[in-house]
Each structure stands twice: as C-alpha cells, then as structure tokens.
Amino acid sequence: MxxxxxxxxxxxxxxxxxxxxxxxxxxxxxxxxxxxxxxxxxxxxxxxxxxxxxxxxxxxxxxxxxxxxxxxxxxxxxxxxxxxxxxxxxxxxxxxxxxxxxxxxxxxxxxxxxxxxxxxxxxxxxxxxxxxxxxxxxxxxxxxxxxxxxxxxxxxxxxxxxxxxxxxxxxxxxxxxxxxxxxxxxxxxxxxxxxxxxxxxxxxxxxxxxxxxxxxxxxxWYKIPYDEKKVKNNSLSYEAQQKKLVDLMDGAVQRRMIADVPLGAFLSGGIDSSAIVALASRHTKHLNTFSIGYKDEPFFDETKYAKLVADKYKTNHTVFSLTNNDLYEHLFRALDYIDEPFADSSALAVNILSHYTRQKVTVALSGDGADELFAGYNKHMAEYKVRQGGFAAEAVAAFLPLWEMMPKSRNSSFGNRIRQFQRFGEGMNLSAKDRYWRWASFATEEDAKSLLSGKSKKILSKNTYKKRRLKILSHLSQKGDINEVLLTDMQLVLPNDMLTKVDLMSMANSLEVRTPFLDYKVVNFAFSLPQSSKIDGGMKKKIVQDAFRQMLPPELYKRPKHGFEVPLLKWFQNELRPLVMDDLLSDSFIEAQGIFNVAEIQRLKAQLFSKNPGDIHARIWALVVFQHWWKKWMV
Incomplete structure (x- = not known):
C-alpha cells in the first residue's frame, strides 16, 4: 500500500x-x-x-x-x-x-x-x-x-x-x-x-x-457482469449457492493473508467481519483481531458479540474501549487529513480504530462491501417492502404526518425507528430513481439548495447536476428488483463513500486494509444471484447469514445492524458549540465567504440547539467539514 x-x-x-x-x-x-x-x-x-x-x-x-x-x-x-x-x-x-x-x-x-x-x-x-x-x-x-x-x-x-x-x-x-x-x-x-x-x-x-x-x-476495462435474464434463469440451488459463496470467500480471504508484515482483522461483531475472521482462522493460528468499544454509548457498543467470535476462534483479541473524549481527541486529526469535503461521520470511528490497530499490525482484513453486494442496509429492506407493497407498508406511509411531528434520533432504538418510519413514508410514493436518491441523501434537493446563497445558486449549473444524477441512477427501473439497487450502490455508495472512508482513514494511519468481499470472483458471483437469495421479508443479507451460520455463534444470526456511530449531537451541544457558533458557521464568516445562505444556516443552528434536533446534526456536520476544509485549502 x-x-x-x-x-x-x-x-x-x-x-x-x-x-x-x-x-x-x-x-x-x-x-x-x-x-x-x-x-x-x-x-x-x-x-x-x-x-x-x-x-x-x-x-x-x-x-x-x-x-x-x-x-x-x-x-x-x-x-x-x-x-x-x-x-x-x-x-x-x-x-x-x-x-x-x-x-x-x-x-x-x-x-x-x-x-x-x-x-x-x-x-x-x-x-x-x-x-x-x-x-x-x-x-x-x-x-x-x-x-x-x-x-x-x-x-x-x-x-x-x-x-x-x-x-x-x-x-x-x-x-x-x-x-x-x-x-x-x-x-x-x-x-x-x-x-x-x-x-x-x-x-x-x-x-x-x-x-x-x-x-x-x-x-x-471492467463492468459488473449483471444480466437480469441470466439471474432469473440461475438453476443453482440455494444450498449450492451457500457452499459456493463459502468456497469463494475462503479463497478470497486466503489470498489476502499474503504479507511480509504483521496482519490482523477488524472484528465488529457483525456477520461480515465475523465470517472473515472464521475463514482466516482456517489459515493461521491465533489471528490478531481488533474491536472498538464505546464506554459512553452502550447502544452502539457491540464488543460482546465480537468477543463471542474471538473466543470461538481463539484469536489474539484486542478491544479498544473508548470514551467520547477519546473520540473527540482524534477529531481534528481526521479533519485535517481530509482534502476533499467528506462528511460520513463514521470515518471518525474508522480513523481511531485504524490508529490503534496500526500500533500492532500493518495489514487488517475488513468486511467492507458485503452490504452493497448482498443487501445489508435498512434502505434495502425498505426498498424491498415498497416493491412488495401490502398493508404494513401503506400504513407506515399513511402516518407520515405523525412521524414528522415525533422526536427522532439515531441514538436510541425508539427515536431511530421513528426516523426510519419518516424516511420510509417520504419514499413510498416516489419513483424508483427518486426514492433511491432520497434514501441515499441526508438532505433533499430543496433543502440543499436553500443552503446556497443567491450568488451560488446563479453559478450552480442545474443541467450539469441533472446529467450526473441521471447517469448514477441509470440502472434503476420501476419493474426491476433489489439487484438494480445493489448495482447502483456498487457504483455510487461503495466507491465514493464506504471505500473512500476506509482508504482515507487507514492511510492517515499508514495501515493497509484488505476487503475479501470485494474479490472480483465474489462480486461476479453475487450478481449472478436472484433477489430471493439476498433478502426476504424477514432477513437482510440472507445468503451471508445462512452460509456462515454454522461457523458463528448463534447470537449473531439476524441481529440488527448498528454500524459505526459517533456522538456528534452531544459534541455540537457541548465541546463543538463554540466552533459552530463563533467560528466555522458564524454569521460573519458565512457572509464574508459568500457561498451559503446566512438565514438558513441560522435556522439550522437554532434547530440543532432545540429540544427536537432530529437528524440535523448530520447536515451540520457536512457544513462543519466543508468549512474546515475551506479554511485549510481555500483561504
């Protein structure tokens, strides 16, 4: 690397x-x-x-x-x-x-x-x-x-x-x-x-x-070989598909263990990294594994599941148990490394995991790519349910006015569910292309445009934006299935968000991260599989869970996905408040800069510090990242 x-x-x-x-x-x-x-x-x-x-x-x-x-x-x-x-x-x-x-x-x-x-x-x-x-x-x-x-x-x-x-x-x-x-x-x-x-x-x-x-x-020179007709005519039984996936993944993992320096694996406690650890343990004794724990955020702490896997395979397991203050101490180091605005806040957690992992190994295996290949995100289940229709989906959409009024937050089970209900309701009546874009976004087109100053709106080329958007969404149709969504994810979300995040934060710490799920043989196989092998009404990432079920502790099966989260809202309301109010998003700086609409920034800040901030901290974070980038690279 x-x-x-x-x-x-x-x-x-x-x-x-x-x-x-x-x-x-x-x-x-x-x-x-x-x-x-x-x-x-x-x-x-x-x-x-x-x-x-x-x-x-x-x-x-x-x-x-x-x-x-x-x-x-x-x-x-x-x-x-x-x-x-x-x-x-x-x-x-x-x-x-x-x-x-x-x-x-x-x-x-x-x-x-x-x-x-x-x-x-x-x-x-x-x-x-x-x-x-x-x-x-x-x-x-x-x-x-x-x-x-x-x-x-x-x-x-x-x-x-x-x-x-x-x-x-x-x-x-x-x-x-x-x-x-x-x-x-x-x-x-x-x-x-x-x-x-x-x-x-x-x-x-x-x-x-x-x-x-x-x-x-x-x-x-390469495109994913997805052929809808061939997928529908796939005669391989579900049991045979599982066996082939395990065999392909075993080869992918084994190939990625070649190194002349110390090697380990990230172990989050989710199905993807756990499957990789199970396979890697076939080829080495006492694999080094690494997890992050959150002392102050028990809702996001999954280290108990990682420990089950580590114990089963007798890995040399290290848990980096962190406080919110530990995360905050690494915040500006991550921001300083970013040289193009990039506001996936989970990059902060990847940065600190990479920092501590690099102290013990130079190479780490990761489970990245599995969600995009096999339908692992909540938006995939939502899309599946929209396309299937039925009373439950229609009921959630019908109560959209209620969800809009209720408090929402990623930091609790109840608040997160309300947030998901609202997004589902918003997407239910949109076209496949518009729904995908809405669920991939943190802000609507209207909300994003409202942030721009009058001068910026004049400079913005709407035709350029529309052409880009149409090209990104070109694989989506009203009558297709979840594979079209996954193909779009592979070309939008995976390279521009997930892989960018891992590359930036691992390289900031001189750590190489290898991704067995993105072995091209695994990817080609994944896009030969029908929707039914990946998702149904009760399970996301179905074939991955079933294929590795016998290798992993039963507690991991069908477990809700939490992912990496950082306490942005708490930081904004406490440690980062002066940065928001008096520096990066201050009225004087916004006016002098001339890019953003001062009144709209004021409205967002008022919501951020209200009793019902909702998901606004994700949008504020995007602005903070941009402003920090602007000061470093443009002033």
Missing amino acids: CGISGIFAFTQEGRSAIQRLSDSTDALELRGPDSCGHFTHGAVGLGHRRLSIIDVSEVACQPMHNDDKRYTIVFNGEIFNYQELKKQLVNKGYTFFSQSDTEVLLKYYMEEGPSFLKKLNGFFAFAIYDKEEETLFVARDRFGVKPLLVSQDEDKLVFASEMKSLLAFGIPRKLDYASLYEYLQLNYIPGPASIFKGVKKLMPGHYLTVSTKGKVEVKR
Whole structure:
C-alpha cells in the first residue's frame, strides 16, 4: 500500500511543473512512510511513497524499472494472485530480481499490454511509463478500492492518490458548484467529479493512456457482469449457492493473508467481519483481531458479540474501549487529513480504530462491501417492502404526518425507528430513481439548495447536476428488483463513500486494509444471484447469514445492524458549540465567504440547539467539514 503521483507535460510550460514532483510526493508521506522515490524523463515525472508489505527489501522500492529500463512503474495496492502470474511469466522466459508483486505487474504489462488487467486479482492504482514510445498508462481497480485523481489542461496532465498531492502541482482551486450541491445532499461527492472544476476521479474499472501529443484516452476495462435474464434463469440451488459463496470467500480471504508484515482483522461483531475472521482462522493460528468499544454509548457498543467470535476462534483479541473524549481527541486529526469535503461521520470511528490497530499490525482484513453486494442496509429492506407493497407498508406511509411531528434520533432504538418510519413514508410514493436518491441523501434537493446563497445558486449549473444524477441512477427501473439497487450502490455508495472512508482513514494511519468481499470472483458471483437469495421479508443479507451460520455463534444470526456511530449531537451541544457558533458557521464568516445562505444556516443552528434536533446534526456536520476544509485549502 502506497501513494503515487505523476505528471506528463505537453508543453514547455507544462514541463516547469515537474519541479513540483517532490512536493507532490511528500504530501503522501502517511500513505507511504517507509521510503520515497522519484523518476523523471523528458516530459514525464513519477513519484512514489512506500508502505512496505510484500518484499520489504530495498530492491522492491519504487519507481521500479524493467531490466533495460524502458518501462517504469509506480504502484499503489496489492496483487493477490501475483505468485500465480509470476509462474506464468517464468515459463515464458522472464526473470525476476525481486519477490514483489510490483515487478510481476510491470512485466505482465510488458507481455500483454492493457488486456492483462483482467487477470489481476487485487486492488490498485498504478502508472507505467514507456520511455521508447513516450506513453503513459494509468489504471484503477475494478471497484475503486484505491483512489486516483487526474487533472488535465493544455500544458500537462497530472495524477495522484490524493487531492493534497495533486494541489502541490499548483492546479487551479476553482469550486465546482454542482459537486457542492451533491455534497450537501449526500455528504460526499460522487465520481468522476470532484470538489474542483478541472479535477476528475478516474472511475473504477477504467484506464487512461497519454501520449506526448497531448492525446488522452479513457477506456473502461471492467463492468459488473449483471444480466437480469441470466439471474432469473440461475438453476443453482440455494444450498449450492451457500457452499459456493463459502468456497469463494475462503479463497478470497486466503489470498489476502499474503504479507511480509504483521496482519490482523477488524472484528465488529457483525456477520461480515465475523465470517472473515472464521475463514482466516482456517489459515493461521491465533489471528490478531481488533474491536472498538464505546464506554459512553452502550447502544452502539457491540464488543460482546465480537468477543463471542474471538473466543470461538481463539484469536489474539484486542478491544479498544473508548470514551467520547477519546473520540473527540482524534477529531481534528481526521479533519485535517481530509482534502476533499467528506462528511460520513463514521470515518471518525474508522480513523481511531485504524490508529490503534496500526500500533500492532500493518495489514487488517475488513468486511467492507458485503452490504452493497448482498443487501445489508435498512434502505434495502425498505426498498424491498415498497416493491412488495401490502398493508404494513401503506400504513407506515399513511402516518407520515405523525412521524414528522415525533422526536427522532439515531441514538436510541425508539427515536431511530421513528426516523426510519419518516424516511420510509417520504419514499413510498416516489419513483424508483427518486426514492433511491432520497434514501441515499441526508438532505433533499430543496433543502440543499436553500443552503446556497443567491450568488451560488446563479453559478450552480442545474443541467450539469441533472446529467450526473441521471447517469448514477441509470440502472434503476420501476419493474426491476433489489439487484438494480445493489448495482447502483456498487457504483455510487461503495466507491465514493464506504471505500473512500476506509482508504482515507487507514492511510492517515499508514495501515493497509484488505476487503475479501470485494474479490472480483465474489462480486461476479453475487450478481449472478436472484433477489430471493439476498433478502426476504424477514432477513437482510440472507445468503451471508445462512452460509456462515454454522461457523458463528448463534447470537449473531439476524441481529440488527448498528454500524459505526459517533456522538456528534452531544459534541455540537457541548465541546463543538463554540466552533459552530463563533467560528466555522458564524454569521460573519458565512457572509464574508459568500457561498451559503446566512438565514438558513441560522435556522439550522437554532434547530440543532432545540429540544427536537432530529437528524440535523448530520447536515451540520457536512457544513462543519466543508468549512474546515475551506479554511485549510481555500483561504
């Protein structure tokens, strides 16, 4: 796991930016604290920061060249089937000077060109420069586990693992108001857009090529093989599906245990991480496992379930039992690392889990991806019930005026249920596309627009926003089933929220996180399964729960999903109140900044400090994150 940056100049003016390559690479130090390297040749510069995982010797450092130095690579990620690929290359006459997957990646590209991407099992973002042809090849993994940002103008193309590294090249910092509008709804910015005009995210499963003539081509090399007709004709019995899932997951876990440094696993007490620990324990004795406990928030503390799994598999289990003050002490460290507005508050918990885990291991297995593949979220059950219809669903929708009046909160079972009833009622009568967008959002389009000043509304391109939204929702139809929703999640929520969160917070702590559920063989299999294998009226993530039922303690079966939560509301009403009232959301700062509507911000603050704040703290958090980002990167 590492960080990469680079530049391909088209003009003499563009070449002058190559001198900033060192600054760009240094900005990625936490992603790769073990070593740093640079390569320049004519119009091209490549930079690399290394977190040593496989072959920790100096010979595996990057940028790495082939034997005659025609090709040079910088690589962020891991190739889990590299040993198999290496054998194939040896049989073709290739020799190797290292034990790294980087060298295998480079030489397989030399052998086959872009088509070799389909043979890779892993996660990655990398760039390969061909000195003879003077071309650059840049690729990103299938599902967007590893990030890659690109900015192009008439003088140059620059790329990097993180925005802070890209900004070191001196690119313009011009706000994209369509991205801001999306952010105010979703609390993150969907790719390929970014917060800046002129900066794009290379999409998952895509690669680009660059030549000295300034020609840049972007191509898609992978898409999830979902075929509705084939799914409906799937003849594999449910029992056989379960067996195949376990077999595929076992292979995925085993591949991801290859490392030359200490390895462990996150263990939340949920079904996903527990299944991974059960499988990993087949291949190692006394696996290191790590959980977070919340002393002050018993509603969210799931460590007792994690302990059941740890005891069953005799893992070396560590519980980091934290107070709200412990979480608060890490708050600004997380905010300072974020270089594009990103307001999924569970990132704070992932940050502190990564911080403590990194003190014991360098690599951690995680259960990320299972919810998007197998329908694990409450919104999936809600969508299922809407599409099934019936008295219960209609009754919840009919009482929408009541739910709107009642107090709502994520911090108690009753308040959270009322919150869910209200969201269900709001979505019941919407189209499939509008309902998905509403349930993916923290704020409606109207609420988000009301936050913008008159000047911002004029700058906002509604057509740009509508085109982006339509493209994101293109897989959804009125007559489809939950697989369409999951496919949309895989292209919106997973890469832009969940994987971004884990990458940012783990890399802020120099920790590599591996996700067995996102092995492409598991993903392809998941999208060959019918809706009935994933969800029914009583169970989410059905096949995962049934497939691993015999391996795990019975207490985990059909248990409600809590997830990571942090006490934002308490912080806003106490420790963070001065930051909200006197600094980031003060009337004077909002007026001087000119982006937001002062009166609407005042209304939100009044609700936040009222007796019935509801879910407003999530929207306030999005504003706080943006304002902190603005002060750090734009002032």
